[in-house]
Amino acid sequence: MNMEDIFSQFGDIFGDDIFGNFFGGQRTRGGQRVRGVRGSNLRIKLKLSYEEIAKGVTKHIKVKKYVPCQTCHGSGAKDKGSVQTCGTCGGSGQVRRVTNTFLGQMQTVTTCPTCNGEGTVITAKCTTCKGEGRVYAEETVSIEVPAGVLEGMQLNISGRGNAGERGGPPGDLIILIEEETHKELQRDGLNVVYDLHISFTDAVFGTQIEVPTIDGRAKIKIPAGTQSGKIFRLKGKGFPGVNSYEKGDQLVHVNVWTPQHITSEEKAMLDKLSHSQNFKPHPDKNEKSFFDKMREMFS
Ligand SMILES: [Zn+2]
Numbered sequence: 662m663n664m665e666d667i668f669s670q671f672g673d674i675f676g677d678d679i680f681g682n683f684f685g686g687q688r689t690r691g692g693q694r695v696r697g698v699r700g701s702n703l704r705i706k707l708k709l710s711y712e713e714i715a716k717g718v719t720k721h722i723k724v725k726k727y728v729p730c731q732t733c734h735g736s737g738a739k740d741k742g743s744v745q746t747c748g749t750c751g752g753s754g755q756v757r758r759v760t761n762t763f764l765g766q767m768q769t770v771t772t773c774p775t776c777n778g779e780g781t782v783i784t785a786k787c788t789t790c791k792g793e794g795r796v797y798a799e800e801t802v803s804i805e806v807p808a809g810v811l812e813g814m815q816l817n818i819s820g821r822g823n824a825g826e827r828g829g830p831p832g833d834l835i836i837l838i839e840e841e842t843h844k845e846l847q848r849d850g851l852n853v854v855y856d857l858h859i860s861f862t863d864a865v866f867g868t869q870i871e872v873p874t875i876d877g878r879a880k881i882k883i884p885a886g887t888q889s890g891k892i893f894r895l896k897g898k899g900f901p902g903v904n905s906y907e908k909g910d911q912l913v914h915v916n917v918w919t920p921q922h923i924t925s926e927e928k929a930m931l932d933k934l935s936h937s938q939n940f941k942p943h944p945d946k947n948e949k950s951f952f953d954k955m956r957e958m959f960s
């Protein structure tokens with residue numbers, strides 16, 4: 662698997678069946694005989710956590726797919742003697758056809774209809790696979806997922822799909838990436854957003870607080886007098902780019918919690934404070950607007 666494979670979308674464009682037939686036994690490469698029929702592509706979904714995506718991960722997953730038949734080693738024949746040269750084409754896999762047209766005789770070379778271009782025919786089939794050369798089985802596949810993949814991305818692992826018929830080349834294994842939702846963090850491209858709720862007193866006095874990140878917990882300092890809506894940026898605590906050296910940030914969005922149920926004692930204290938000039942809002946004109954902050958956050 663290499664980086665170019667990641668963006669391969671062939672499975673989508675052509676559809677597995679068309680793709681399978683297209684490269685199957687009916688095609689001859691440079692006049693060479695082709696063995697069997699190409700196996701179809703196999704598509705599976707792979708769910709990954711934010712932590713796995715951030716670091717990259719090797720997954721071992723069980724897949725049900727066609728594998729080469731062990732009895733006949735993929736040939737589909739009962740034994741060596743039951744594979745014979747095709748009588749129609751004499752083993753070349755091609756037949757010449759002469760047609761009469763008003764321009765004269767025309768000669769065309771086509772794939773042999775008897776052997777589908779394989780040049781051989783099977784007179785007695787393998788009993789294990791009934792001549793198909795492959796059987797349905799479960800196989801454990803190791804998938805190396807690079808760091809930074811995104812929901813909906815496809816990884817194309819060449820040759821790890823379904824085995825071909827009668828020794829034909831295997832199809833590809835196409836992995837469709839799905840992101841598991843995180844209970845505290847939210848991904849936004851390379852960045853990670855965390856909604857932090859702090860008490861009114863912590864906002865006034867300032868505090869040190871632990872926040873979750875995709876790489877464990879991190880301590881952040883909330884300065885005295887922090888306003889609700891403030892966004893702190895933890896540089897480099899986001900996701901890596903899948904094919905770049907870029908790295909996102911974590912954005913900590915501060916929400917100051919307004920008490921909703923208070924005792925009569927607390928009410929009396931707050932009543933006294935409510936007359937203080939310090940408790941009247943007087944927003945800083947130099948402070949960025951909500952719109953600017955949002956734009957900065959999602960840039
Ligand atoms: Zn077999």
Ligand SMILES: [Zn+2]
Pocket residue numbers: 747748749750751752753754755773774775776777778779780781
């Ligand atoms: Zn033939």
